[in-house]
Amino acid sequence: MAQDDQQVHEFDVVVIGGGAVGENAADRAHRDGLSVVVVEEELVGGECSYWACMPSKALLRPGAVLEAARAVPGAAQAVTGTVDVAATLARRDEFTSHWDDHGQVEWLEGAGLALLRGRARFTGPRELALTGTDGGRQVVRARHAVVVATGSEPVVPDALATVRPWTSREVTSAEQVPGTLVVVGGGVVAVEMAVAYSDLGAQVTMLVRGSRVLPRAEPFASDEVGEALVKRGIDVRYGAQATTATRDEQGVHLTLGDGSRVDADEVLVATGRTPRTGDLGVDVLGLTPGEPLVVDDALMVTGVEGGWLFAAGDVTGRTATTHQGKYDARVVGDVVAARFSAAAAASGADGTDGSPGTGGGAGPGRSGATGSAAERERSAGPWSRYRASADHAAVPQVVFGCPEVAWVGRTEQEARDAGLDVRTVRYAIGSVAGASVAADGYAGTAQLVLDEQRGTIVGATFTGPDAAELLHAATIGVVGEVPLDRLWHAVPAYPTVSEVWLRLLETAGL
Ligand SMILES: Cc1cc2nc3c(=O)[nH]c(=O)nc-3n(C[C@H](O)[C@H](O)[C@H](O)COP(=O)(O)OP(=O)(O)OC[C@H]3O[C@@H](n4cnc5c(N)ncnc54)[C@H](O)[C@@H]3O)c2cc1C
Numbered sequence: 001m002a003q004d005d006q007q008v009h010e011f012d013v014v015v016i017g018g019g020a021v022g023e024n025a026a027d028r029a030h031r032d033g034l035s036v037v038v039v040e041e042e043l044v045g046g047e048c049s050y051w052a053c054m055p056s057k058a059l060l061r062p063g064a065v066l067e068a069a070r071a072v073p074g075a076a077q078a079v080t081g082t083v084d085v086a087a088t089l090a091r092r093d094e095f096t097s098h099w100d101d102h103g104q105v106e107w108l109e110g111a112g113l114a115l116l117r118g119r120a121r122f123t124g125p126r127e128l129a130l131t132g133t134d135g136g137r138q139v140v141r142a143r144h145a146v147v148v149a150t151g152s153e154p155v156v157p158d159a160l161a162t163v164r165p166w167t168s169r170e171v172t173s174a175e176q177v178p179g180t181l182v183v184v185g186g187g188v189v190a191v192e193m194a195v196a197y198s199d200l201g202a203q204v205t206m207l208v209r210g211s212r213v214l215p216r217a218e219p220f221a222s223d224e225v226g227e228a229l230v231k232r233g234i235d236v237r238y239g240a241q242a243t244t245a246t247r248d249e250q251g252v253h254l255t256l257g258d259g260s261r262v263d264a265d266e267v268l269v270a271t272g273r274t275p276r277t278g279d280l281g282v283d284v285l286g287l288t289p290g291e292p293l294v295v296d297d298a299l300m301v302t303g304v305e306g307g308w309l310f311a312a313g314d315v316t317g318r319t320a321t322t323h324q325g326k327y328d329a330r331v332v333g334d335v336v337a338a339r340f341s342a343a344a345a346a347s348g349a350d351g352t353d354g355s356p357g358t359g360g361g362a363g364p365g366r367s368g369a370t371g372s373a374a375e376r377e378r379s380a381g382p383w384s385r386y387r388a389s390a391d392h393a394a395v396p397q398v399v400f401g402c403p404e405v406a407w408v409g410r411t412e413q414e415a416r417d418a419g420l421d422v423r424t425v426r427y428a429i430g431s432v433a434g435a436s437v438a439a440d441g442y443a444g445t446a447q448l449v450l451d452e453q454r455g456t457i458v459g460a461t462f463t464g465p466d467a468a469e470l471l472h473a474a475t476i477g478v479v480g481e482v483p484l485d486r487l488w489h490a491v492p493a494y495p496t497v498s499e500v501w502l503r504l505l506e507t508a509g510l
């Protein structure tokens with residue numbers, strides 16, 4: 001309950017978290033005239049803009065460009081140096097706008113969305129306490145819906161917590177490159193940052209708990225990446241886990257399970273992430289703090305009465321990338337707009353609390369069109385714009401290491417576990433003419449997982465230079481369930497790397 005002296009803000013929709021996902025959900029929800037506020041406690045733009053996707057890719061790109069040039073005689077002779085650390089860090093700083101979010105705030109306001117700065121915590125259904133950056137307390141109420149998009153935070157194993165290790169935040173925003181870096185983990189962050197820091201001149205050791213890096217990728221892709229990491233001088237230790245850690249003026253000192261020691265100037269912990277629900281007050285809604293907010297395909301949180309609570313992005317545990325989180329954001333924004341625009345229009349509220357940038361009043365969809373949107377949403381089935389169907393078996397992922405790895409849909413094992421009758425076809429990408437033009441000694445592999453019953457692609461993996469750019473064709477094939485005999489008529493241009501598609505289909509028997 002609000003105390004008498006507390007300012008109360010009321011909007012049709014409250015979005016908690018102004019990361020990529022929150023911004024997109026808010027924008028879509030507002031398009032039919034609902035008033036929407038985004039509540040953000042740090043920087044608008046969230047993890048991706050400042051401590052994840054953008055700075056990490058900025059750190060990786062110079063090394064990838066040099067490697068590409070070195071693979072092409074004529075260009076190779078012109079490349080005599082290594083990555084310039086200062087210029088790389090300076091470009092990274094440009095990508096993060098020097099950790100200043102005013103550009104994103106301008107976008108938000110230009111889109112007609114309100115922004116409240118501070119930490120939000122549920123105090124009841126559709127009501128939140130907002131603790132401002134100055135410690136002041138306010139109340140935020142949603143007339144219709146709350147969308148939680150609070151993201152995730154790194155998990156730090158107990159054995160390493162006391163040595164103040166780097167997490168994804170420090171590794172992406174570092175101002176200096178340590179001489180030696182030990183990376184704990186073998187997942188996406190570990191692989192990308194091991195490559196980036198080795199390009200930047202650090203001597204890198206990776207401690208991988210299991211028997212392969214990128215455990216969610218196809219095993220052949222893990223093997224190729226693992227071998228490439230070693231080839232570039234990274235000390236990759238499998239079955240290795242830190243049991244104790246200390247830090248002194250010389251750096252960090254880890255003891256591993258087998259009793260051996262690793263000393264380094266710095267340690268990066270990249271052992272996964274956990275949904276940010278620990279301090280969100282979700283217990284007052286009957287949910288468990290620290291757990292993901294489980295959602296249905298309309299992104300409505302399950303287990304909460306009243307149909308007002310939605311979630312998208314990392315906080316759901318359903319997606320762990322920006323692109324897929326933003327897809328869910330588009331879905332949830334459209335669902336919220338369809339479900340509540342008519343009710344908001346009928347209630348006659350002007351939709352704002354007077355804050356600048358709020359966009360109440362009649363929007364383009366507030367008339368008859370909204371009613372039909374509500375109908376369409378209510379009866380929506382899989383693959384409608386109101387259901388996040390792709391999350392189940394059509395999710396694309398790129399790991400921007402060296403080689404790049406890109407995959408979509410199911411791995412062979414996941415397909416078999418799902419009961420599908422599948423076979424795989426594989427082709428060495430370096431054998432196609434376009435790849436030989438792109439790079440001497442192009443090393444990479446393409447694999448399709450084929451559903452034997454339906455004659456369609458249910459999974460695809462590509463490794464190699466710029467493998468990421470091969471991925472979207474596969475994503476279209478998987479989402480569109482394009483039959484192979486129709487795909488046969490999609491002719492890749494000569495000489496491009498995409499010609500591997502023709503070779504894959506020939507290998508499949510066409
Ligand atoms: C190193 C690294 C590299 C990555 N690279 C890629 C990549 O190349 N491509 C890709 O697709 N994905 C990448 N990801 C994943 C991507 O960063 C996340 O999937 C994405 O940021 C999730 O977006 P989100 O909006 O759900 O969460 P976030 O970006 O974490 O945003 C959540 C926001 O909510 C705010 N917030 C949290 N709690 C509250 C509260 N109680 N009150 C108010 N505000 C709150 C936070 O301050 C934050 O701004 C990477 C991740 C890491 C760690």
Ligand SMILES: NC(=O)c1ccc[n+]([C@@H]2O[C@H](COP(=O)([O-])OP(=O)(O)OC[C@H]3O[C@@H](n4cnc5c(N)ncnc54)[C@H](O)[C@@H]3O)[C@@H](O)[C@H]2O)c1
Pocket residue numbers: 157184185186187188189190192208209210214215241242270271272273320321397398399400
């Ligand atoms: N290019 C991209 O799209 C991109 C880049 C970076 C991160 N991300 C996203 O961010 C998420 C988080 O990345 P991440 O690399 O932190 O997580 P991850 O789940 O990809 O990998 C975690 C790794 O840590 C290991 N691990 C877990 N607990 C451990 C422990 N106690 N000791 C040692 N090892 C342990 C796991 O075996 C695994 O190899 C990913 O799901 C990914 O999708 C995406």
